[in-house]
Amino acid sequence: MPTGDIEIKVKTAQLLNSCKKLPFEIKDFVKKTEALRLQYRYLDLRSFQMQYNLRLRSQMVMKMRDYLCNLHGFVDVETPTLFKRTPGGAKEFVIPSREPGKFYSLPQSPQQFKQLLMVGGLDRYFQVARCYRDEGSRPDRQPEFTQIDIEMSFVDQTGIRSLVEGLLQYSWPSDKGPVEVPFPSLTFAEALASYGTDKPDTRxxxxxxxxxxxxxxxxxxxxxxxxxxxxxxxxxxxxxxxxxxxxxxxxxxxxxxxxxxxxxxxxxxxxxxxxxxxxxxxxxxxxxxxxxxxxxxxxxxxxxxxxxxxxxxxxxxxxxxxxxxxxxxxxxKGALLRDPARFSFLWVLDFPLFLPKEGHPGELESAHHPFTAPHPSDVHLLSTEPEKVRSQHYDLVLNGSEVGGGSIRIHDAQLQRHVLDTVLKEDVTLLSHLLQALDYGAPPHGGIALGLDRLICLVTGAPSIRDVIAFPKSFRGHDLMSNAPDFIPPEELKPYHIQVAWPTDPEAEKSSSGDPRHPES
Amino acid sequence: MPTGDIEIKVKTAQLLNSCKKLPFEIKDFVKKTEALRLQYRYLDLRSFQMQYNLRLRSQMVMKMRDYLCNLHGFVDVETPTLFKRTPGGAKEFVIPSREPGKFYSLPQSPQQFKQLLMVGGLDRYFQVARCYRDEGSRPDRQPEFTQIDIEMSFVDQTGIRSLVEGLLQYSWPSDKGPVEVPFPSLTFAEALASYGTDKPDTRxxxxxxxxxxxxxxxxxxxxxxxxxxxxxxxxxxxxxxxxxxxxxxxxxxxxxxxxxxxxxxxxxxxxxxxxxxxxxxxxxxxxxxxxxxxxxxxxxxxxxxxxxxxxxxxxxxxxxxxxxxxxxxxxxKGALLRDPARFSFLWVLDFPLFLPKEGHPGELESAHHPFTAPHPSDVHLLSTEPEKVRSQHYDLVLNGSEVGGGSIRIHDAQLQRHVLDTVLKEDVTLLSHLLQALDYGAPPHGGIALGLDRLICLVTGAPSIRDVIAFPKSFRGHDLMSNAPDFIPPEELKPYHIQVAWPTDPEAEKSSSGDPRHPES
Structure with missing residues (x-):
């Protein structure tokens, strides 16, 4: 068809369905608000750009699976999303169960499960995992998102890094130019000193x-x-x-x-x-x-x-x-600093293990998560000066965006207890199953998670991660097409032993009233 | 090692981790209760059988993806799990949002989304989709489960059937013998008359x-x-x-x-x-x-x-x-009727479109779901004798278990409205987005979903679907390892504007008290 060379002589035609006047023309040059696009997402999906983005995403993920599963012997394991809250998991959605007062939580990542799989002898795990984080309204965040989740036993930082470099090189779309490996690296301290950030755009x-x-x-x-x-x-x-x-x-x-x-x-x-x-x-x-x-x-x-x-x-x-x-x-003004066709990967290493806890002077919190292993050279500082301990955490940065992060984990139950109990002062009972698992001969292990939405967004050059997700939520967390979340009749809440606590604060009421489609346009 | 031929002379050894006395021996012949296995799942995973089951599952799914994505041009599209309740969706888990009284629902399947993708021009969709169904305590059911979810435009029943036959043939483990296609078929009426069920074991x-x-x-x-x-x-x-x-x-x-x-x-x-x-x-x-x-x-x-x-x-x-x-x-007594090494696939066709609604004499409900298209020969009965209308639904049965089901869908908005409104008397506002989408030139389309857990269970010969899931819930819906679902402090429920409605009925309280691990063993 693009050549104009084909002509069809119709003998008979059958009308399979009719089409009402569309609310907007399906042409990429026709500008429409994002709210309108999301309301009629099923029409917006017909655009060249959305077709390209979703098809490229599918193909790239398929290549990643091929690399991990067929070339490197990884096992694709599905982990539960109805789980239990994690310490400090204030950003976890809760799901009432049929037992009064008991809730499941939607996990922010399969972190605990992937470590338990290592204890369970599935020594090379991956999953294209759905994750959940309730951050309220934040632009370019989605309450549910996808990560390429990887964990290996008997591996060090170098092993994970070269695996991921190979993974990206193998799955990179051919029309986006080759990916050169190994990726350069900077320590956290170097990145901060030279670029003022832990995710420098090195283009x-x-x-x-x-x-x-x-x-x-x-x-x-x-x-x-x-x-x-x-x-x-x-x-x-x-x-x-x-x-x-x-x-x-x-x-x-x-x-x-x-x-x-x-x-x-x-x-x-x-x-x-x-x-x-x-x-x-x-x-x-x-x-x-x-x-x-x-x-x-x-x-x-x-x-x-x-x-x-x-x-x-x-x-x-x-x-x-x-x-x-x-x-x-x-x-x-026309200067070209950040070539959109260039993909500058960078590893950032040697992060601090702990950071001062916001709003709680003198206390520490994990810079990433409490299962991150300390840097071997700094272990001796754990009891004396924990704030000086570097971690075995690594971030993967692409063109100034964090597209992945991981670490070598603590596999020693004693050390894990010390970090949770003494340094972080967390409630260890919530993690007793993990601590117990480490006691049963957990192998040294580590892994990484790549943020798939962000990665595909950068590869396709899409302006927002919403452009690489088939049915995204608006930045206020609404599905503008179906109008989710929605009110639920009280009788449907009864089996879950919950009732709505209507706020008495008029401000909160205001923010929830009215048509949610418009405030977001 | 199985040959006993290899001997290792150790020069130096380093202890990577120590191991406490295990609660049970990791040997398949050592009998343990399922409750104990689930409590120490990370140890149970080390058994030969669990390793085999999970690795076979991963490989079989990989072959399915290869078939769909690489050989047949399907696009793997991830659809949301934070959605809105569907009419009659009493078995959907609810997730409170930060807006008072508003809830997301966890979908029982990506049904609406896959149809919307057809409207959106992604004419061959598949997804290994996580689905949720809250059925309380039912043996061999999981609150979250996985289906191979497929939808195509411009397809008829024969097209879907031969695609699925090819899919299973291609992905079938080679040591389980070849799968012969096409699969035989029976109408629902024939299956009932000859086998007294809609899922006959034809072995x-x-x-x-x-x-x-x-x-x-x-x-x-x-x-x-x-x-x-x-x-x-x-x-x-x-x-x-x-x-x-x-x-x-x-x-x-x-x-x-x-x-x-x-x-x-x-x-x-x-x-x-x-x-x-x-x-x-x-x-x-x-x-x-x-x-x-x-x-x-x-x-x-x-x-x-x-x-x-x-x-x-x-x-x-x-x-x-x-x-x-x-x-x-x-x-x-020793007779061999159902050879466990034999895999008898069967299509069951021409189901009734509607069934009498339980507990509501004179009313009808969908035999499968309200988007199922009527059998072309029976369309004229829709207004006069809807209970006599056969549907374009088809089930895939393997050795007496339903392993898949699908249908050609209604693509005509008028007809869909008639079914929802006039026949089923459902609240159509909950589905207005789908009805609207059909109005914009929806192509004829249809699809199927294969129950992955059940399928892998049959392939591996596992006694329960819990044996092909890495971290399953007990039949009461508990994670016996982490003890989910769990109590949540009231302050963590505050942002979601809900409170627990503690039951006054002492029976209900009793059922939720005590250690949940033991009643299930």
Whole structure:
């Protein structure tokens, strides 16, 4: 048909079904709101783009299964989704059972089951697993999502990494160019220092540089002040062609972004710009160390530097965010920084095992989950300085998005009890079955989970994960087509021994009334 | 190792983990209760049988995917499990959302979604789909189960049937012998008349025979009486070697079974037995029509006949059950009727579209689901005599178990509305999205779902579907390993605006108290 060469002479025709006037034309160039597309999802699915996305997803997953199951001897095991709550599982949907007061929980991942399978001698497990997380309204999150879930016995980090590299290389669509392996890696500390984030987009440079030493005896007041504090640092980032492309308004936006989001000062410096936009402090800095700055930042004429000062991770995080803001701004002017046809994979390693628990000073929580094994070099710190212990967790990053994460797990029951009980102060009774299982000769094991929706979204270049899911929920968690969730007659709740606790707070009532289709458009 | 030929000389050894004394030995011949196996499932999984079952399951599903996806162009589409309740969906688990009074429901199957995908132009869909059904405590049922879910556009019954035959042939384990296609088929009416069930085990004969005409002028009182009523029939079944193998106690058991379960008389007749077990009526019958009976029943010396009289379907159902009872009894004595190595597939066709609604005289309900298309020859009866309409539903039966079911669907919105609204008197607003979708040029379509757990159970010869599921629930719906479902602190229910309605009925409280592990052992 695309050639126009085929003509059909119809002898007889039978009308199989008629079609009402469509609410929108099924053409990709016809713009429609996402709410309308989701309401008539069965029509939206007819679009070229949705057909392409779903068919590519199916094929890529099939290749992954082929790789894991046929080439590498993995066993596809289905694990339950009607499970029991996990400690701290406040984001787990609950399902009332027919026994009064007892609930199942929808698991956030098959984590416990995959570890139990290792204890059970199914030493290479995978599953394309449905997972559930109730995060309320968050853009680009789905209450149910899919992960490629993998676990192996007698494996180390390198083993998992090369398996996943091979998996992606094997399943990558041929028209998206070959995937080169092995993927580069950075430690968490390196990623933070150079990119200000644990998921750097390595398709472009603009790395963060530490200038603390260079500015040790500067006259510039705010740098002096920062360096005078015990944890003070000076950080800078070179925005390529920043002076060439960015407007005064853009630069104002950058400064405001830093003030609003980080409550922190950022100083644009034009070391060799024709534009005379340097502030008095920036001028002073250029006079003081102009050429040295140019050298250490590898800056070219036309570039802009962004300087900030403060505690290491705060300063890095700020510049990390500004790096992406600047990329957006530059690309809007026509510069090409992040080639959409390029796929830059990166492993990020050596995460901290614990983080300070938000809102509970002095307490710790798992940076990922409580089954993550500590870094072998740091085990001795577990009892004395747990906050300094690095983990055997690894993240897989693609073009600045986290597409996977995993770890070597704790296989020693004693150590697992210590982490849960002494460090995290969790209720171990909820996990007694897992602790017991480790006691029965659990092999060393580890695994990973790849976020399938996000991965396919990046491969297809779709603007949202909703474009690679056949029937997604809106960002408020609604199915705009069927209008789920919906009211249920009280008699249908009776067998489950629950009743609705209608809120007395009028705000909460308001948010639930009205047609849910419109507030989301 | 099985040869005993390999010896290992150890130079160094490292203890990776230690193992406590196991609660039972991991040997297939060591008998343990199912409750103990489920409590320590991670140990039970180490048994040869569980390893075999789960690995075979994984491989067979992989072959099915290969067949559907790679050989036949099907698209694997994941459909949501957080959905909205369906009309009459009293067996659907509910999931409270963060909006007061609103609930998601866990779907019993992706039925609506697969039909919507056909409207959406994904004309060949499959999914290994997780489904949910809350049937309380029923043996050999799981609250979550898996089906191979298939839907196609522009297809008829023959098309679906030959696809599924090819699918099973292709994925069948090579050590289980080849699968012969096409599978034989029976109409629902034929299956009922010959086997007294819609899922006959066709590995053995002992078919039901109608003897109404032969006994039209009998002197035997209870046959006379039955044939005197408008719907009266006389039915008989020949139990091969019944007179040879069965004891008086067995025969008493058979009569009691008929009386207890069907409140109906069954008459054992020994037309040419050396044993003198005939009752006076049986004697009369043998004298009246001995040789004719032998001929029409194809009975041999040593066989036993079972006679019953009454309304056609009742009489057939009784003999259908007794057929299986007798098979059990005969096999217990050493006869081989149902070869476990034989796989007898059978299609059952032309089911009724509607059945009388239980407990609502005069009303109808769908025999399968309301989207099933009527048989083309019976469409004209829809408005006048809907109870006589046959459907385009088909069941796949293997060795007497239903392993699949599907249908050609209604693709005409008008007809679908008529069925829902006028015939079934359902609340159509719950399905307005589907009705609307049919209006937009839905193609003719149909599909099937194969019950994967049951199928794998039959292939492996496992005694229960729990033996082909890695982490099954007990028949009371409990996870005996983790003790799910479990109590949840009230504060974790708050975001979902529900509270537990504790029963005031002491019976209900009793059933939920105590350790759930023991009542199930």
């Amino acid at each position: 472009f440079g603009m790395k963060i540089v530490d200038l603390s030493d260079a500015f040790r005896d500067t006259q510039a007041g705010f740098l002096q002040e920062a360096l005078g504090t015990p944890q003070g640092t000076v950080k800078a980032m070179c925005v390529s062609d920043g002076a060439k492309y960015l407007t005064r308004k853009d630069i104002e936006h950058i400064r405001k972004f830093a003030a609003d989001h980080f409550n922190q000062e950022v100083l644009p410096v034009f070391p060799k710009a024709s534009r005379n936009w340097n502030s008095p402090v920036a001028k002073l800095i250029v006079e003081e160390r102009g050429s040295g700055l140019m050298r250490s930042m590898q800056a070219q004429e036309g570039d802009m530097l962004l300087l900030t000062a403060g505690e290491h991770s705060r300063a890095c995080s700020l510049l990390g965010k500004l790096r992406l803001e600047c990329a957006d701004l530059l690309e809007a | 053995f004969g002992m078919k039901i025979v109608d003897l109404s005409d032969a006994f039209r002028d009998t002197q035997a009182g209870f046959l006379q009486e039955a044939l005197g009523t408008p719907q009266g029939t006389v039915k008989a079944m020949c139990v091969s070697d019944g007179a040879k193998y069965l004891t008086r106690k067995d025969i008493e058991h058979i009569r009691k079974f008929a009386a207890d379960h069907f409140n109906q008389e069954v008459l054992p007749v020994f037309p040419k037995a050396s044993r003198n077990w005939n009752s006076p009526v049986a004697k009369l019958i043998v004298e009246e029509r001995g040789s004719g009976l032998m001929r029409s029943m194809q009975a041999q010396e040593g066989d036993m006949l079972l006679l019953t009289a009454g309304e056609h379907s009742r009489a057939c159902s009784l003999l259908g059950k007794l057929r299986l009872e007798c098979a059990d009894l005969l096999e217990a």
